[in-house]
Amino acid sequence: MELGRRAYLEVTYNGANITPDLKPHLKGWSYTDNMSGQADDLQITLEDQEHLWISDWFPDKGTTLSATAVRENWDANGQRDSLNLGVFEIDEIETDDFAVTIKALSIPEGSGSMRGEEKNKAWENITLSGVAGDVAGSNGMSIFFDSDYDPFFDRLEQTEQTDLVFLQKQCDDAGLSLKIGEGKILIFDDAKYEEEEAIATINRSEFPRISFQAKTTLNGIYSACTVEYTDASQNETIKYTFSAPNAPATGKILRVNQRVTSVAEAESLAKRSLRKENIKETDISLTLPGDTRFLAALTVMIVGWGVFDGKYIITQAAHSQQGKYDVKLQLRRCLEGY
Structure with a gap:
């Protein structure tokens, strides 16, 4: 007998497991794992027909939550896997007549x-x-x-x-x-993480998916970077040009005038400056059935989408369950050689 797939959220509130208390009220949840630039966040939406969550059960702002996403019978009967979402601090609570939404951020308690x-x-x-x-x-x-x-x-x-x-x-x-x-x-250094082995191959003809969008651009993209600095006190000029492997055919050169003390330092600066601009050249947004393997800063291979095939790093993984469990990935093409 094949058992039905099941996904759910386990939640600990201020050190106490409240999963059984949440279960009858849980309408949905979402967890966003960001590689950089934004705090991770957890949102939990609860039905509140009896107004319990805005009275006796109202959560305290600043209290810690920890959560785990669990899948059962997903790929085989009796199989159970989970994803530890981490520890969060309750930051905002919103309500309407019939529901309460709790938003928590990955900034630890005491680090205001x-x-x-x-x-x-x-x-x-x-x-x-x-x-x-x-x-x-x-x-x-x-x-x-x-x-x-x-x-x-x-x-x-x-x-x-x-x-x-x-x-x-x-x-x-x-x-x-x-x-x-x-x-x-x-x-x-995410360049280092881009070199790690891909955790999965997402093949267009084999891998189930819900949506796919891809974009590539030449706007703000450069073929090479030249660093040039003149030390007036020494009357010495250091200059280095780095051309990107598989360089985009823009012909544009990024020019940087910043203090360097050696050719090796100029080379490092040229690579980093060029990378900072060119990482935005190609990206993909992809929604898949819920999969606990996918987290920010891990890499995947994309196959079957023509010019968009290749290795990508996950810049954001948004896991959510509103009835069914999905994961939406924001991907950025990995750069080679810099």
């Missing part, structure tokens, strides 16, 4: 200054990882830094900015990704 307090601070003779470690420590968090590139600053100032906005700008400028979750600040 990360996104809610503007600060002024200065550092001297320090690397990006050192700054990030200092910010993490001041917010009761730990740091995970996964990049061979770790820019050095003679002086760096944070002026009327939250820690989150400040760190995001430094990471954007360095071409690195920033993510916050599970009490950690994670900074990583």
Whole structure:
């Protein structure tokens, strides 16, 4: 006898398992896992015909939630797999006459200054990882830094900015990704993650899907980058040009005039500057039946869509269940050689 597919959400509220209490009221849920630039979020919508959730059961803002998405009998009878969605802090609660929606963010409890307090601070003779470690420590968090590139600053100032906005700008400028979750600040080089083995091949003729959209553009895309810097005190000019492998036929050259002290440093800057512009050339939006394998910063192979075939990195994975469990992926084509 074939058992029916089943998907559901397990939820812990302030350390207590409330899954049985939620089950009769749960209308739907969504979880958005972002690679960089935005906090992950969890949204839970509950029916409230009896107005319990806006009175005695009203959740406390700032309380922590943890959640797990579970699939049963998905690919075989008796099979069970799950996806740990992480720990979240209740940030917003919305209601209408018959439902309550709880929105929680992946900013840990006790780290309100990360996104809610503007600060002024200065550092001297320090690397990006050192700054990030200092910010993490001041917010009761730990740091995970996964990049061979770790820019050095003679002086760096944070002026009327939250820690989150400040760190995001430094990471954007360095071409690195920033993510916050599970009490950690994670900074990583997504070029390194693009080199990892794909977790799945999504074949047009074999892989079930709900929707597919793809886009490629030449707007803001460059074939090469030239870094040129003249040190007036030494009367010396350092110049390096990097041409992208499989370069788009735009003929446009990105020109960067920024201090470098060697040809090797100019080469690194050229590659990173070109990559920062060219990562937006080709992207795909794809909705699939719910699959707990798919998370941001993992890679997949796309097959059967002609010029859009190739290796892609997941920049966002949005898991949701409104009756049926789906996952919507935002994909970006991996760049080769830089």
